[in-house]
Amino acid sequence: MALSFQATLTQASWVGVRLMIGYRALDEGAGPAFLGLLASSFALPALVAALPAGRAADRRGGTVLVFAGLLIAAAGILSMLLVPGLTVLLLASMLVGFGHLLVIVGQQSFVAHVSRAGSRDGAFGTLTAAASVGQLIGPPAVTIIASLGANGNSARPDTTLGLLVCMGFSVLALPVYFRLRPIDRNLRRLRRTGTQEIQxxxxxxxxxxxxxxxxxxxxxxxxxxxxxxxxxxxxxxxxxxxxxxxxxxxxxxxxxxxxxxxxxxxxxxxxxxxxxxxxxxxxxxxxxxxxxxxxxxxxxxxxxxxxxxxxxxxxxxxxxxxxxxxxxxxxxxxxxxxxxxxxxxxxxxxxxxxxxxxxxxxxxxxxxxxxxxxxxxxxxxxxxxxxxxxxxxxxx
CATH class of the missing domain: 1.20.1250.20 (MFS general substrate transporter like domains)
Structure with a gap:
């Protein structure tokens, strides 16, 4: 249940950021071409970092990756809040994308290692169901609160408030690490059978x-x-x-x-x-x-x-x-x-x-x-x- 709670919060934060960053780019005067680049920037880190992240999860445990990813994503959100400009927004979105990548790989690796062979489909089903719940609650929660600070302009929500809600979701997900880390550490100790070849x-x-x-x-x-x-x-x-x-x-x-x-x-x-x-x-x-x-x-x-x-x-x-x-x-x-x-x-x-x-x-x-x-x-x-x-x- 702890991991499901964390997955819900992290997905709510993720989809909320993807909504708010588009509005923030429009506030900065971005055009369609930049918005397309911004959308791709979230996925780009995975092309070069997903496999190394997976190997790190095998060596250090998935919970460590999740904790680091949440901190990195929060740093990306914070940089959007503190520093204006489209260039910073693009770099910050890549940072958030990289943090989200670490979270997803870490959570999936933890499930792969903690579940038995016969129950993995159900375990992954629970994880992805929790993520889908986050995708359901994130957009309305973020947009409703962001609209409250928009002075009646529902077409242009207050992105600062919206991004703060997203950061709040990420912060609330952090303490789960301390619940899951001992389990992860014990599993790694049981799995350790010598030096593994890196493929x-x-x-x-x-x-x-x-x-x-x-x-x-x-x-x-x-x-x-x-x-x-x-x-x-x-x-x-x-x-x-x-x-x-x-x-x-x-x-x-x-x-x-x-x-x-x-x-x-x-x-x-x-x-x-x-x-x-x-x-x-x-x-x-x-x-x-x-x-x-x-x-x-x-x-x-x-x-x-x-x-x-x-x-x-x-x-x-x-x-x-x-x-x-x-x-x-x-x-x-x-x-x-x-x-x-x-x-x-x-x-x-x-x-x-x-x-x-x-x-x-x-x-x-x-x-x-x-x-x-x-x-x-x-x-x-x-x-x-x-x-x-x-x-x-x-x-x-």
Whole structure:
């Protein structure tokens, strides 16, 4: 429960910062090109630092990385508050992105090391469900408080207040370290069996079957980014309000949270491959249908997308872990994040460039084709049907 509490707070802070930094850039006079660069800056640190961060988690423990990441993210937020200017804002966003990277890799590594082989799907399901709860509570909490200081101008919230709320979330998450660190230290002592060989990224990637799990993970995660980027375009064409868009996306996130409850039992009954095939198929069908429906049809689509995008993420995490040695779990998860971030940076640009001229239908259908490719990869894989003892969805 302690880690779930921490994951909720850190995700609430993260999504809140991503909202407030955009408004702050507009206050500084930023244009569309800078806003695009700002959005990419959060993901850039993972391209070079995710794998080293994973190795550090294997050596030092995931809790140390989380604690450092929270401090670094708080320093980035503080620099935004104290020093004006777009250049500082860009550098600070990279600092926040780097801190968030350490937090995510650290939390995932801790789960990988503390959970038993048969309960990892459920443990990762709990972690990602807690993160989704943070994504649900963060935006309204930050924007409501920021709007209180905006003197009635709801279009331009008080970003200083909003960023202070984000920092508060990060500070509240820090004490959890002292609860989890002794567990982490004991686990590392049990795992220590001598000097471990440090493998290169290429060597880890060549682990039999690992590339399949990484590509499927990247395809699913980038769909979430594409949805946030292009659902407003669909809504504009349909004459649907921004408030309705927010509620639809909140519905999608809420269904994702629910889909991760009891995931261990589902995998015990049906196996990872079956759940991946069904959930990714639901997401692909939802993307095919979305350009063709209105508001009421979109409700059904978002339920399908919530299931289709909620279930694969914890399963692919556990899939990665099942293929690698315990001493390299952190490195493998770091490599997974590197692939995810690379996909998040490149695929939206590619889809927007090549499918953009076809309009909303082309964008969502190309995204559906990406998920269809992930289905082909899953069909040819051996994800395994977890041999799970009496189910447990939680971890301390």
């Amino acid at each position: 290169s990224a290429a060597a880890i990637f060549r682990t039999p079957g690992l590339w399949r799990s990484l590509l499927v993970s990247g395809a699913v995660l980038v769909t979430v980014d594409l949805m946030y980027a292009f659902v407003p375009v669909w809504a504009t064409e349909q004459g649907i309000s921004a408030t309705a868009v927010g509620l639809l996306l909140a519905l999608r996130a809420g269904i994702s949270v629910v889909s991760r409850i009891g995931l261990t039992r589902l995998i015990a009954r049906f196996g990872r491959k079956a759940l991946l095939v069904v959930s990714i198929s639901a997401a692909a069908l939802g993307l095919l249908a979305l350009p063709l429906v209105g508001l009421h049809g979109a409700v059904i689509v978002m339920i399908g997308l919530g299931l289709g995008l909620g279930i694969p993420q914890p399963i692919t995490m556990a899939w990665v872990i099942s293929l690698t040695d315990a001493s390299r779990h952190g490195a493998a998860l770091g490599l997974r994040m590197t692939v995810n971030r690379f996909a998040q940076i490149t695929l939206p640009i590619a889809v927007g460039t090549f499918a953009g001229p076809l309009g909303v239908l082309g964008i969502f259908w190309v995204n559906a084709a990406v998920l269809a490719g992930a289905l082909v990869i899953v069909a040819g894989s051996a994800t395994g049907k977890s041999s799970i003892p009496p189910p447990t969805d939680g971890y301390s």
